[in-house]
Amino acid sequence: MILMKDIVRDGDPVLRKVAAPVAFPLNKEDHQLAKDMMGYLINSQDPEIAQKHQLRAGVGLAAPQVGRSIKMAAVLVPDNDGNIVLQEILCNPVITRESVRPAALAEGEGCLSVDEDVPGYVVRHDRITIRYQDINGDKKILRLKDYPAIVCQHEIDHLNGHLFYDHIDKKHPFNIDPDAVIVK
Numbered sequence: 001m002i003l004m005k006d007i008v009r010d011g012d013p014v015l016r017k018v019a020a021p022v023a024f025p026l027n028k029e030d031h032q033l034a035k036d037m038m039g040y041l042i043n044s045q046d047p048e049i050a051q052k053h054q055l056r057a058g059v060g061l062a063a064p065q066v067g068r069s070i071k072m073a074a075v076l077v078p079d080n081d082g083n084i085v086l087q088e089i090l091c092n093p094v095i096t097r098e099s100v101r102p103a104a105l106a107e108g109e110g111c112l113s114v115d116e117d118v119p120g121y122v123v124r125h126d127r128i129t130i131r132y133q134d135i136n137g138d139k140k141i142l143r144l145k146d147y148p149a150i151v152c153q154h155e156i157d158h159l160n161g162h163l164f165y166d167h168i169d170k171k172h173p174f175n176i177d178p179d180a181v182i183v184k
């Protein structure tokens with residue numbers, strides 16, 4: 001079971017590396033890691049389990065955040081009513097298309113690997129197309145917009161050594177294109 005103590009924090013170089021592609025079939029260790037990463041998200045979104053184990057609720061987790069520099073991330077994305085709209089293990093994900101139109105979370109972003117708050121709009125793309133392989137190595141395509149698109153961009157960033165605050169305008173953190181979608 002992954003706990004907060006297993007989550008690597010900003011300053012550790014692993015968070016700034018470009019992670020290595022995963023090979024299929026996944027070896028036992030990487031297959032178990034995928035299960036454990038999704039398990040963390042499921043546990044963290046259950047108030048009782050999260051409270052018991054002091055887990056910060058998360059909607060995504062990338063392998064570098066648990067010290068493994070491989071291109072694998074788990075996403076478990078609820079809508080505002082708490083219904084799961086995206087549950088997937090993204091292996092070797094590549095964003096093949098991205099809208100010109102920007103989007104940002106109204107509340108800004110945080111990261112389980114970044115303990116301090118960094119205020120400001122994290123400017124991303126409102127719509128993206130992702131090509132990836134699932135846990136079995138099957139090639140998949142995802143076309144996403146708004147919140148699920150933002151979550152996946154945050155996770156794919158981790159696999160390429162980027163953190164959310166890299167996308168905040170230092171001088172004008174709350175400046176954003178008037179055409180941007182502000183996602184609640």
Ligand SMILES: O=CN(O)C[C@@H](CC1CCCC1)C(=O)N1NCCC[C@H]1C(=O)Nc1ccccn1
Binds near residue numbers: 061
């Ligand atoms: O790389 C992955 N991470 O760093 C975990 C992050 C990923 C999200 C941040 C913005 C887009 C993706 C994460 O989930 N959070 N960031 C820090 C604390 C809050 C938490 C969160 O947004 N929780 C949440 C939201 C809705 C419903 C349930 N829980």
Ligand code: NI
Binds near residue numbers: 110111112113158
């Ligand atoms: Ni993160």
